[in-house]
Structures are given as C-alpha cells and as structure tokens.
Amino acid sequence: MIGLWSVPLLFALPLALGILSLLVVPAWRPRLIFVGLPLLAAASLDVLAGLATAGPQVYRLGDWIAPLGINLVVDGLAVGMILMTTLVATLCALYARVYLRDHPPASSFFWPLLWFLWAGMNGIWLAEDIFNLYVGLEVMGLAAVGMVALRATPQALAAAMRYLLAALLGSLAYLLGVALLYAAYGTLSMAGLHEAATNNATTQVALALIILGLLLKTALFPLHAWLPPAHGGALTPVSALLSALVIKASFYILLRLWLVLGPEVTPELTAQLLGVLGAGAVFYGGWMAWRQHHLKQLVAYSTVAQIGYLFLFFPLVTNTSPEAARLAWDGTLMMLVAHALAKAALFLSAGNLILAVGSPQISHLVGISRFRPMSLFSFGLAGVSLMGLPPSGGFTAKWLLLHSAILSGQWWWLIVLFLGGLLSAAYIFKVFRMSFREGPQIDRSVTPPLTLDVVALVLAASAILIGLFAHLPLHWLRMGSVLGMG
Amino acid sequence: MSGSLVFAWSGVLLFGLGLFGFIAHRHLLRRLLAFNIMGSGSFLVLVGLAQEGRGVDPVPHALVITGIVVAVASTALALVVFRRWYRASGRTDLPEDT
Numbered sequence: 076m077i078g079l080w081s082v083p084l085l086f087a088l089p090l091a092l093g094i095l096s097l098l099v100v101p102a103w104r105p106r107l108i109f110v111g112l113p114l115l116a117a118a119s120l121d122v123l124a125g126l127a128t129a130g131p132q133v134y135r136l137g138d139w140i141a142p143l144g145i146n147l148v149v150d151g152l153a154v155g156m157i158l159m160t161t162l163v164a165t166l167c168a169l170y171a172r173v174y175l176r177d178h179p180p181a182s183s184f185f186w187p188l189l190w191f192l193w194a195g196m197n198g199i200w201l202a203e204d205i206f207n208l209y210v211g212l213e214v215m216g217l218a219a220v221g222m223v224a225l226r227a228t229p230q231a232l233a234a235a236m237r238y239l240l241a242a243l244l245g246s247l248a249y250l251l252g253v254a255l256l257y258a259a260y261g262t263l264s265m266a267g268l269h270e271a272a273t274n275n276a277t278t279q280v281a282l283a284l285i286i287l288g289l290l291l292k293t294a295l296f297p298l299h300a301w302l303p304p305a306h307g308g309a310l311t312p313v314s315a316l317l318s319a320l321v322i323k324a325s326f327y328i329l330l331r332l333w334l335v336l337g338p339e340v341t342p343e344l345t346a347q348l349l350g351v352l353g354a355g356a357v358f359y360g361g362w363m364a365w366r367q368h369h370l371k372q373l374v375a376y377s378t379v380a381q382i383g384y385l386f387l388f389f390p391l392v393t394n395t396s397p398e399a400a401r402l403a404w405d406g407t408l409m410m411l412v413a414h415a416l417a418k419a420a421l422f423l424s425a426g427n428l429i430l431a432v433g434s435p436q437i438s439h440l441v442g443i444s445r446f447r448p449m450s451l452f453s454f455g456l457a458g459v460s461l462m463g464l465p466p467s468g469g470f471t472a473k474w475l476l477l478h479s480a481i482l483s484g485q486w487w488w489l490i491v492l493f494l495g496g497l498l499s500a501a502y503i504f505k506v507f508r509m510s511f512r513e514g515p516q517i518d519r520s521v522t523p524p525l526t527l528d529v530v531a532l533v534l535a536a537s538a539i540l541i542g543l544f545a546h547l548p549l550h551w552l553r554m555g556s557v558l559g560m561g
Numbered sequence: 562m563s564g565s566l567v568f569a570w571s572g573v574l575l576f577g578l579g580l581f582g583f584i585a586h587r588h589l590l591r592r593l594l595a596f597n598i599m600g601s602g603s604f605l606v607l608v609g610l611a612q613e614g615r616g617v618d619p620v621p622h623a624l625v626i627t628g629i630v631v632a633v634a635s636t637a638l639a640l641v642v643f644r645r646w647y648r649a650s651g652r653t654d655l656p657e658d659t
Contacts (some may be wrong), residue, residue: 090603205626209631210631213631213635220638220642224642227645227649227651228649229649232645232646233650233655234643236639239635240583243596243639246635247576247596250603250628251602251603251606254603254611254621257620257624258569258610261615261618375637409588462580
C-alpha cells in the first residue's frame with residue numbers, strides 16, 4: 076500500500092477543488108487551476124510510477140473491506156485512462172481560461188463543473204465494483220449536462236435537456252442490470268462476478284440491460300441522436316472535453332464488463348451485432364459529417380463515426396485466437412487514446428477558426444489559409460490521425476485492428492476500416508477545400524490569442540506522436556488486464 | 562411467491578410503466594415523473610430481489626440510499642434546465658418531438 080497515497084487524491088482533489096471553487100468569488104475560480112492542475116498531474120504521474128514499480132494493485136479506501144469499503148483497481152488500463160484524462164483536461168482547462176474571458180456568465184460555473192466532471196471520470200477509471208461505476212457515471216453525467224447548458228441559448232438548453240434524458244434513461248437501464256447481477260451473485264465486485272458468473276437467463280438479461288444503457292450513453296449509432304446538438308452546440312472547451320473524454324467513460328465500463336462477463340455469457344451473435352452497429356456508426360457518422368454546413372457540427376458527427384471503430388473490439392475478441400484478441404485490445408485502446416487527443420485538438424482548432432472568421436459556417440472559411448495557417452495546421456494534424464494516415468495514433472490503431480481482423484478471419488471489418496478512412500478524408504478535406512480557396516486579399520479575420528493556438532497544436536502533435544511511440548503506452552495498458560495476462 | 566418477490570415484481574412493473582411514460586409522453590414534466598417512477602422500480606428490484614432466499618441484506622439498502630440521492634440530484638438538475646428552457650422558448654416539450 077506504500078506509495079499509493081495518490082490514488083484516492085485523484086478524485087478527492089477534484090471534488091475538493093470543485094467545492095472550493097463554488098466558495099470563492101467568480102474572479103478567483105479560473106486561478107484555482109494553477110493549484111489544481113500541477114497537483115493532479117503529480118498524482119497521476121505518481122500512480123504511473125507505482126504501477127511501473129509494483130505492478131497492478133487493488134487499493135482499499137480507508138482500509139475497509141468490500142462490500143462495506145470501496146476497492147479501487149490500479150491496473151494498466153485504469154492508469155492509461157487517468158493519464159489521458161489528465162493530459163486532455165489540463166490542456167482544455169488552459170484553453171478555457173483564455174477562451175471564457177469573452178463569456179463571463181458561463182465562465183463562473185464552468186470551473187466547478189470541470190472539477191466535478193474530472194472527479195467523476197477518475198472515479199470511473201478506478202472503480203472496481205459495478206455500483207461505484209454507476210455513481211461515477213452519474214457524477215460525470217450531471218456535470219456534463221451542466222456544461223452543455225452553460226451557453227444558456229434556447230438551442231443549448233434543448234440540447235442539454237435531450238442529453239440529460241438520454242443519460243438518465245441509460246443510467247436506469249444500467250442500474251437495473253446491476254440489481255439483477257447483485258441478486259443473482261451477491262457481489263458487486265468485478266473480480267467476484269468474473270468468478271461467479273454463469274450462463275443463465277438472469278445474467279443474460281442483466282448484461283443486455285447494461286449494454287443497452289451504456290450504448291445510449293456512448294451514443295453508438297442508432298442511439299446517437301442526442302450527441303451532435305450537445306457536442307456541436309456547446310462552448311468550444313466543453314465540446315472538446317465531452318467528445319474526447321466523457322463518451323469514453325461509458326465505453327470503458329462496457330469494455331471492462333465485457334471482459335468480466337462476456338466470455339462466459341455472451342453469444343457470438345451479440346458481439347457481431349455490436350460490430351455491425353459500429354460499422355453503421357462509421358458509415359452514417361462519416362456521411363452526416365460530410366453533409367454538415369457548421370464546422371463544429373461536422374466535428375461532432377465525426378465523433379459519431381469514430382465511436383464506431385471502438386465497437387469493432389467486440390467481434391474481434393469474442394471466440395477468436397488469443398493473438399487476434401490481443402491485437403484487438405491494443406488497437407481499440409490505441410484508437411480510444413488517439414481519438415481523445417485528435418478530437419480534442421480538432422474541436423479546439425475548429426473553435427480557433429470560428430473565432431478567426433467570426434462565423435461557424437464552413438463556407439465562411441474561404442481564404443483563411445492565407446491568414447491563419449497555424450489554426451489550420453492543428454486542424455490538419457488532428458485530421459491526419461482521424462483519417463488514419465501514418466505515422467499518427469489513428470493509423471497505428473487501424474493497423475492493429477486490421478491485423479486482428481485478418482488473423483481472426485473476419486475480413487468484412489477491413490471494408491469498414493478502409494471506407495471509414497475515406498469518409499473521414501472526405502469531410503476533413505471539405506474544410507480544407509474551403510480554406511485554400513482564394514478569397515478576399517485583405518485580412519478581415521481576428522487573431523485568436525496565442526495560447527488557444529498553442530494548446531490545439533500540442534494536442535494535435537500528441538495525437539501524431541502517440542502513433543510513433545505506440546509501444547510504451549500499449550505496454551502499460553496491457554498490465555494487469557484480463558487479456559494482457561494471457 | 563414470497564414477500565420479497567412481490568416487491569421485485571412490483572419493481573419490474575413500475576419500471577415498465579415508467580419506461581412507457583418516458584417514451585410516450587412529450588411534456589417534459591411528465592417524462593421527468595416517469596423517470597422517477599422507473600427509478601423507484603429499479604430500487605424495489607434491487608432490495609426485493611436480493612432478499613429472496615437470503616434474508617435481509619444491508620448492502621442493497623446502502624445502494625438504494627445512494628441511488629435516491631442520485632435521483633434527487635438528477636431531478637433537480639432536470640427541473641432547472643426545464644425551467645430555463647420554458648422561459649427561453651415558451652415550450653413544454655423538445656423541438657423535434659411534436
């Protein structure tokens with residue numbers, strides 16, 4: 076247990092900062108990040124160091140024994156997600172500090188909500204039992220809905236309401252599944268369920284409810300209708316946080332529960348169905364993104380599409396060879412992290428382009444390449460990763476998934492990977508075609524503050540770099556995971 | 562059928578009724594009430610089904626208390642967003658729902 080002091084800090088700290096930021100005057104709220112961000116970065120790195128030296132562990136909160144106490148699991152997957160959250164949320168917070176100066180009413184409530192969101196996400200990454208996953212989902216979900224409503228326009232309020240209704244329905248379906256699992260096996264711990272679960276009707280119904288609830292929260296096609304208005308209509312740093320991190324949390328729970336219950340219970344048909352829905356998301360999301368006229372709506376539909384790739388995990392690990400399953404695990408996690416970095420970069424640089432031309436319309440970007448090359452460069456770098464061109468993280472992820480599909484003999488997923496890449500190229504180049512068209516020779520665009528461009532560029536560059544240095548994060552992510560052990 | 566199973570089946574019934582109301586109604590206040598009925602249903606299942614054949618179990622009770630706190634917080638947030646939406650648009654339902 077020594078050296079793990081930072082594990083509970085990962086959600087105690089953001090919770091404390093959230094409450095503290097509500098107590099101080101609004102002008103002080105943004106300044107709390109100069110205390111909070113270094114502390115959270117230190118705690119995240121300390122957890123990584125603990126994992127690297129002592130290997131995966133279970134941390135008992137307050138030394139109470141489950142089910143009275145709460146167990147936190149510190150394995151490679153959890154630590155990987157924590158580092159991803161710290162990196163993306165830190166950069167989004169730095170961006171928001173500058174960006175929100177022009178939105179004073181929104182800025183006073185953004186900061187408490189950011190800390191609560193962070194606490195909820197870190198709670199999910201670390202939770203070892205299915206009920207604390209539910210609590211984490213709710214803390215994160217309610218904060219996310221508040222963030223969508225920050226803009227306080229009728230459209231934003233309608234988007235927030237729709238998002239809230241979808242999130243509540245999803246949580247209740249999940250909770251009912253938890254109730255059935257507890258009734259059947261008398262345990263909430265994932266390790267306990269992995270041992271106890273057998274293939275019977277109760278487990279199947281419970282798993283079906285949990286999967287449905289989480290699909291709604293992850294916005295997998297055809298349950299995605301709430302996502303584009305919520306992600307595309309929010310303030311730019313909020314869009315980036317929601318698309319990069321929040322939807323990953325419900326997918327993460329699905330991934331963990333699939334590994335815990337899946338092999339015993341799920342028929343191959345369910346796995347194939349999830350893959351088919353994922354393929355549907357890739358095609359439909361890509362097609363809809365290409366048809367959008369608003370820049371941020373295009374990026375939001377691109378999220379709908381990219382979620383689809385993550386769901387190719389399920390057919391590729393169910394009843395396939397260990398080697399194919401390991402490649403699918405690596406590929407899916409690489410896809411998850413690369414998408415988080417690239418999508419945050421894409422939203423932030425799209426926000427910079429909108430600031431520059433003063434309009435969300437893609438057609439108003441005509442000629443911007445001459446005057447704002449840096450904002451456009453970040454957009455392009457992030458686009459390279461989303462399209463899956465080498466040497467980006469998106470390319471490495473697709474390469475691994477492609478190998479897994481070939482090894483397991485499921486060639487039909489190759490079509491999804493290939494056509495999905497072409498569709499992403501189509502909607503990214505739609506933006507570029509406008510920007511490089513010759514427009515008025517006089518620079519009428521506004522220059523966004525340098526911080527905004529630098530943050531977007533750092534995120535976009537990390538989306539590329541993670542592809543070049545993929546072996547190290549992948550090595551960590553395998554530590555202690557169900558598939559990594561095998 | 563034992564006592565605790567009666568609770569569990571009532572819970573399933575309430576969940577089903579709530580789900581129907583959540584989907585069928587357009588008025589946001591009705592949908593919110595339906596959500597609360599669904600919530601109560603899942604709490605009944607959580608407590609009732611876990612007691613079946615095993616006697617009283619404190620763990621589900623603790624979970625339900627947490628669940629109630631979450632449901633109250635969600636309802637409060639939904640009411641705030643709904644009020645702001647009503648003031649901004651004068652509507653009690655969401656745009657594409659008509």
